[in-house]
Amino acid sequence: MQMVRYYGWYSNKTRGRLAKVADSASPAPAVIETDDEDTPYRKLCRMRWAALIKRLYEGDPLLCPKCGGTMAIVSFIEKRDQADVIERILKHCGLWNRPVSRAPPKATGPPVQPVLDLEYINDEDFLMAL
Secondary structure (H helix, E strand, O other): OOOOOOOHHHOHHHHHHHHHHHHHHOOOOOOOOOOOOOOHHHHHHHHHHHHHHHHHHOOOOOEOOOOOOEOOOOOOOOOOOOHHHHHHHHHHHOOOOOOOOOOOOOOOOOOOOOOOOOOOOOHHHHHHHO
């Protein structure tokens, strides 16, 4: 049973209306433009990243595990919704394999219903089995 009832300023209706007004009044988030130019600062950040990973995992992240050669950083994915960028990178590297859609499995007939046999057991027999 609900013991406290909110009305007026604290009611759900008022709080919902105020939240809608606050959401519509807030300005749109500013779009961050990134500069794709390879500046010395960006190169330094990459070197620091590689050194940090090297110290943390005790292995060089830019070394190929198969052949031991040096790998290059292709791109940094900074936003969550950049599926098109990921797809372009993987297509360029020849690693984009979209799964082939397939038809649903063929029906083999009506589903088989298992036969369940019920057997009555006395309470005494059940307790003796424990």
